Amino acid sequence: MQPLNSKSLKKGARALSTADPALGRWIKTIGPLSFHPRPGRFGSLSRAIISQQLSAAAARTIHGRYLDLFAPDRRPTPAKVLATRPRRLRSCGLSERKAFYLRELARAFDSGSLRRRRFAQMDDEEIIEALIPLPGVGRWTAEMFLLFCLGRPDIFSPGDLALRAGIERVAGKPLSDGEVLERTAAWSPWRSIASLYLWKISHWKGEPIG
Secondary structure (H helix, E strand, O other), X not given: OOOOOHHHHHHXXXXXXXXXXXXXXXXXXXXXXXXXXXXXXXXXXXXXXXXXXXXXXXHHHHHHHHHHOOOOOOOOOHHHHXXXXXXXXXXXXXXXXXXXXXXXXXXXXXXXXXXXXXXHHOOHHHHHHHHOOOOOOOHHHHHHHHHHOOOOOOOOOOOOHHXXXXXXXXXXXXOXXXXXXXXXXXXXXXXXXXXXXXXXXXXXXXXXXX
């Protein structure tokens, strides 16, 4: 499955603007997206686990400290994480539970269920089903992996509070869960691009043009 690239980002933005003119006004205001899938399956999932239930700023700080544990290249591998004592993992700001989750994730990549997984050949739901049995990996974490690491084009996570805030700002009113799903269904097969815009919309200063 082809990951998002500059060409598909533009194509998807045009399609979304046609399908949802209110979203299209925001797309015009914000302008073209800059997005590149994050390299590294293990590293991307680790970052998603670290970011759970944290503000973006706090997640960046703790993730940066986590990378610093693996100086000088700042590239944690499953083997390196397994060789790192839990106390040292917690020293960068991780909770005891998240340190445990990272070690279990490392074990899955090193010798467990994810060791030989070829994610590029799996569809979205297959990947979610492979990931969520792992401790600390729920559907949101799996969806963030699909979007930010694999660059899958049609991912929307209804449990993400910032996405919810963004879509309600586009709609101009609070929406029920059913209304959110109904509106986002019209954005398929480009819901990932809509999500990238919604995260910006939720924090955007000012109103859309036009």
